[in-house]
Amino acid sequence: MTQPCPCGSTLPFSECCKPYLSGQKNATTPGILMRSRYTAYVTKDVDYLIASWHPDCGAEKWRNSILESFTQTMWLDLRILSEIAGSHDREGFVEFSARYQEGSSNKVSVMHERSRFIQLNERWYYIDGIHPQSGRNDPCPCGSGKKYKKCCGQ
Numbered sequence: 001m002t003q004p005c006p007c008g009s010t011l012p013f014s015e016c017c018k019p020y021l022s023g024q025k026n027a028t029t030p031g032i033l034m035r036s037r038y039t040a041y042v043t044k045d046v047d048y049l050i051a052s053w054h055p056d057c058g059a060e061k062w063r064n065s066i067l068e069s070f071t072q073t074m075w076l077d078l079r080i081l082s083e084i085a086g087s088h089d090r091e092g093f094v095e096f097s098a099r100y101q102e103g104s105s106n107k108v109s110v111m112h113e114r115s116r117f118i119q120l121n122e123r124w125y126y127i128d129g130i131h132p133q134s135g136r137n138d139p140c141p142c143g144s145g146k147k148y149k150k151c152c153g154q
Helices: 030-043 046-052 059-072
Strands: 073-085 091-102 109-120 123-130
Touching: 030 046, 030 073, 030 091, 030 109, 030 123, 046 059, 059 073
Parallel strands: none
Antiparallel strands: 073 091, 091 109, 109 123
């Protein structure tokens, strides 16, 4: 039986994100890189995460804190909210929400980020992100269908 990809696509892991994590393929869009990075967090692939950060970020210095986060965080699912082009053809943005649990807590939390990606030498890299604030009456980014104030905003 084939294992579904953690990124939430309908493809098996072996046909979806695994070729990116194994280095067989490079992500051709910011959205693909976002999905493969999420999968790297789920599968605890610190090498892929560091390699997919823009070289100017010096992500190797975060190796130990990333490894530590693997012991504390269980990622539950990913929702891509939007993927848009940047101010030039080598920049792109992906807004997403990802649900997770930390430690032994049963509380589900949501990470909502608008990530920025830069293409360098025909390869996409994650460079940074912001955490947009949801208004009380906005739809909750977790995908529940509820207003933010009645869901994750409590």
